[in-house]
Amino acid sequence: MLAPGSTIGILGGGQLGRMMAMSAAQLGYQVHVFAPDDHAVAADVSVAHSQADWDDSAAMSAFADACDVITYEFENVPVAPLLALDQAKLAPGPRALEVAQDRLSEKTFVSELGGTPAPFAAVDSMADLEAAIAGLGTPAIVKTRRDGYDGKGQWRISSAADIDPGEVAATPMVYEGFVTFEAEFSVILVRGRGGEVRFWDSTHNTHEEGILAHSVLPAPAIVGEQVDEARALAQRIAEALDYIGVMTCEFFATAQGPVFNEMAPRVHNSGHWTIEGAVTSQFENHIRAIAGLPLGDTASVSDKVVMDNLIGPEAFDIARHLSDPRAHLHLYGKQEAREGRKMGHITRVG
Numbered sequence: 001m002l003a004p005g006s007t008i009g010i011l012g013g014g015q016l017g018r019m020m021a022m023s024a025a026q027l028g029y030q031v032h033v034f035a036p037d038d039h040a041v042a043a044d045v046s047v048a049h050s051q052a053d054w055d056d057s058a059a060m061s062a063f064a065d066a067c068d069v070i071t072y073e074f075e076n077v078p079v080a081p082l083l084a085l086d087q088a089k090l091a092p093g094p095r096a097l098e099v100a101q102d103r104l105s106e107k108t109f110v111s112e113l114g115g116t117p118a119p120f121a122a123v124d125s126m127a128d129l130e131a132a133i134a135g136l137g138t139p140a141i142v143k144t145r146r147d148g149y150d151g152k153g154q155w156r157i158s159s160a161a162d163i164d165p166g167e168v169a170a171t172p173m174v175y176e177g178f179v180t181f182e183a184e185f186s187v188i189l190v191r192g193r194g195g196e197v198r199f200w201d202s203t204h205n206t207h208e209e210g211i212l213a214h215s216v217l218p219a220p221a222i223v224g225e226q227v228d229e230a231r232a233l234a235q236r237i238a239e240a241l242d243y244i245g246v247m248t249c250e251f252f253a254t255a256q257g258p259v260f261n262e263m264a265p266r267v268h269n270s271g272h273w274t275i276e277g278a279v280t281s282q283f284e285n286h287i288r289a290i291a292g293l294p295l296g297d298t299a300s301v302s303d304k305v306v307m308d309n310l311i312g313p314e315a316f317d318i319a320r321h322l323s324d325p326r327a328h329l330h331l332y333g334k335q336e337a338r339e340g341r342k343m344g345h346i347t348r349v350g
Helices: 015-026 057-065 080-084 094-101 103-112 126-136 165-170 221-240 282-290 312-316
Strands: 007-011 030-034 048-050 069-072 120-123 140-144 154-157 173-177 183-191 197-199 204-208 211-217 245-254 257-264 305-311 328-331 342-349
Touching (some): 007 015, 015 030, 015 282, 030 057, 057 080, 080 094, 094 103, 094 257, 103 120, 103 173, 103 257, 120 126, 126 165, 126 173, 183 221, 183 282, 197 221, 221 245, 221 257, 245 282, 305 312
Parallel strands (some): 007 030, 007 069
Antiparallel strands (some): 120 173, 140 173, 183 245, 204 211, 211 305, 245 257, 305 342
16 A cells, blocks of 8 residues: 555646546645646646656656656556656556557457457558448548547548548548447446456436537436446456556447447546545545555445536636536636637536
């Protein structure tokens, strides 16, 4: 067990790191953030911030020396600089990042574990794209293999004319056959250092313009019918990676069963409701897991929970948000409320 007063390092400075840091402080730990950003909102609630580029090996080494355990708040932390660190300090290990950072590798990995992703094909040229269209049909989604999130780096196409050939030539991509689904849901689990796995209830997730807008309990009946199968796959993924901490797998509920969408080796937006809506939040249990502490109860405290993301300038209409006495408002400390930017969330329980 990590002793109180020890230092937890977080790679990345966004809102997920901010909420992890707040849970770490509750458990008596100090937090040191490593992030290239001038204003890292996680650093606002942490005792130290190393501001440096990911490939600054001297800064990364000094950061690691100052930390007792190191974790991630987003999955696009470059893996190469981490390989020079003491691997025993990293939780989860970098293999989880390697898999999640490449959509083709991720889908192949999940398929080998018996999961069912959307039909897919690698696209490295227009010839590959045309072959995928012929083999998997349209409409379809074409995504960059790396770095895309919140609807970025992806295109819905009905023919090869719907995407710039220059984009295809410049960036390795993956072609995903279209999935007809009734609902989207997440399986969020925590795995402790001793191998214990616990799950939170799965919410019904709805997206707007590629960004999660709402997570709601209870989920539709079809999610309840398919969640056990989805959980079994998520647990196989966690065990194959010897994963420590909170991990999220997104699924489509379809007439044929749960279809795997993607994984995130971290706490997740669709689990923000757990702060007020579960006995132990995803953030606290992530800290417990990486610190070697006993895991907390993941049970929901109510049958009805709603989490709404606050996107762009609407987040600052605080009086309106709090006019509902049931509303739990979380603002992330971001200074610029750009359109399409996650600025906070509201949770209502009961």
